[in-house]
Amino acid sequence: MTKAIDVDFSKMLMRPCIVISTVSENGVSNAAPFSFNSPATTKPPMYGFCCEVEHDTWRNIRANGEFVVNLVGASFGDLMEPLSRGLPYEQSEILECGLTEVASKKVKPPRIGEAYGWMECRMTSYEELSPRAVWIFGEVLVSEIREDALDEVVNVEKVKPLNHISGETFVVEMKRVKYGR
Numbered sequence: 475m476t477k478a479i480d481v482d483f484s485k486m487l488m489r490p491c492i493v494i495s496t497v498s499e500n501g502v503s504n505a506a507p508f509s510f511n512s513p514a515t516t517k518p519p520m521y522g523f524c525c526e527v528e529h530d531t532w533r534n535i536r537a538n539g540e541f542v543v544n545l546v547g548a549s550f551g552d553l554m555e556p557l558s559r560g561l562p563y564e565q566s567e568i569l570e571c572g573l574t575e576v577a578s579k580k581v582k583p584p585r586i587g588e589a590y591g592w593m594e595c596r597m598t599s600y601e602e603l604s605p606r607a608v609w610i611f612g613e614v615l616v617s618e619i620r621e622d623a624l625d626e627v628v629n630v631e632k633v634k635p636l637n638h639i640s641g642e643t644f645v646v647e648m649k650r651v652k653y654g655r
């Protein structure tokens with residue numbers, strides 16, 4: 475029998491790395507990477523993620539209920555560290571990182587122009603997981619993908635979605651396969 479090794483579960487799970495953009499009451503944008511996240515249901519379309527309560531992201535969402543989930547690929551790899559720096563409140567990580575703000579269609583927070591896909595969301599509820607963290611549920615009001623990133627489904631060979639395992643370890647090479655039913 476192969477020996478079993480006790481491991482922090484997050485180190486054996488690959489999770490999509492998303493960048494959430496929000497906006498402050500004064501209209502200043504904010505962005506941060508998150509990897510504890512998941513679609514919740516499709517009817518209605520809902521998305522959720524785990525956010526520490528000290529984060530500016532939660533401060534902004536608690537204030538106005540809106541956020542954009544930006545889907546990012548390997549080209550964002552070197553931006554993970556600068557995007558996750560705790561900049562002073564109301565200093566935009568989007569602009570600091572040389573990224574582009576693009577107006578959203580149904581929510582105030584801008585999307586990030588360099589993302590390959592995005593979901594405009596409005597918080598429907600949140601669950602306090604601990605004194606430190608909340609799980610935020612949002613209804614997806616708009617979900618769009620860049621035309622060149624779609625090939626029936628997301629073209630993962632082209633956009634190389636950024637997936638997070640732990641710390642500075644990510645996965646970027648993926649391949650689409652079809653299995654019969």
Ligand SMILES: Cc1cc2nc3c(=O)[nH]c(=O)nc-3n(C[C@H](O)[C@H](O)[C@H](O)COP(=O)(O)O)c2cc1C
Nearest residue numbers: 506507508509510524525526529530531558559560
């Ligand atoms: C790859 C990666 C994944 C992360 N995932 C999460 C997460 O799932 N939840 C969380 O609260 N913070 C996560 N963080 C940390 C936040 O991005 C970081 O603390 C950031 O400064 C929060 O920004 P804000 O204060 O502007 O909201 C992650 C950071 C990185 C680099």
